Amino acid sequence: MTVSDLPPRPGPPALVLVAHGSRDPRALTTVRALMDRVRALRPELSVHLGHIELNEPPLPDTLAALGGTPAVLVPLLLARGHHVKRDIPEAAAAAQAPTRVAGPLGPHPLLADTLHARLLEAGWRRRPASAVVLAAAGSRDPDARADTGRTARLLAERLGVPVVPAYASAATPTVADAITALRAKGRHRIAVASCFTAPGRFATQCARHAPWLASAPLGAHDAMAALILHRYGQARETPVTAAA
Structure with a gap:
């Protein structure tokens, strides 16, 4: 048998970005731009998109279209919670092919890097009596709150x-209550850091409370694309979710 007679080596698993979904049309535009950043960094990867709710395509449809292609699901979510712990693993378990699930994007230093960059873009500079409120979606899951707290500490180290x-x-x-508490401690220059992957209702509501400035959502930043690929690489080293 010659080298040319050998079967082709299988390519890497597909990377499926799992977005929450939003009625705000800017969210889908932002996620697609982030996909383009990921593809630019790893052009050999097959990159796809699936949504948990509200937008097309739904995650089950994306996995069905992949058929027998192995995949790694990377949640575009910033902390652990119900979607990360239940919804996405259940979708992976129902896939036709071996499918792994990566961890959420946060906490991680690259996430803090992106938050820092977005604040600088918004005009943030360290000044006397300044502070930052890290605005996140929120969850009843204590692990989600722990993850957001860790992200806040990573950002504080930079700022x-x-x-x-x-x-x-x-x-x-709430964001409003956090601002009030900081003011009571003599912090008068308060910025809101938007810990949301893309624009949407929550991000808009939180930004309105900013007494000084509010950063844009994380969006299609190079550090976010690098973080997605980092989570993808980590997940490839974990056991495969058995196909149904």
């Missing part, structure tokens, strides 16, 4: 000012 995690729903403190 050199207090960073307080706060939430749009399902957890406390």
Whole structure:
């Protein structure tokens, strides 16, 4: 048998970005731009998109279209919670081919890098009596709150000012309450860091509370694309979810 007679080596698993979904049309545009960043960094990968709700294509449809192609699902979510722990693994288990599930994007230093960059773009500079509220979606899951707290600490290390995690729903403190508490401690220059993957209702609501400035959502940043590929690589080393 010659080298040319050998069967072709299988390619890497497909990378499926799993977005939450939003009624805000900017969200889908942002996620697609982030996909383009990922493809530019790893052109050999087959990159796809699936949504948990609200947008097309739904994640089960994306996996069905892949058929027998192995895949790694990378949640575009920033902390652990119900979607990461239940919904996405259940979709992976129902796939036709071996499918792995990566961890959420946060906490991680690359996520903090992106938050820092977005704040700088919005005009943030360290000043006396400054602080930051890290605005996240919120979850009743204590692991999700722990992850957001860790992200806040990573961002505080970069900024050199207090960073307080706060939430749009399902957890406390709210963004407004966090701002009030910081003001009571003499922090008068308060920025809101948007810990959301893409624009949407929660990101917009949280930004409105900013007494100084609010950063844009994380979006199609190079560090986000690098973080997605990092999670993809980590997941490839984990056991495969058995196909149904």
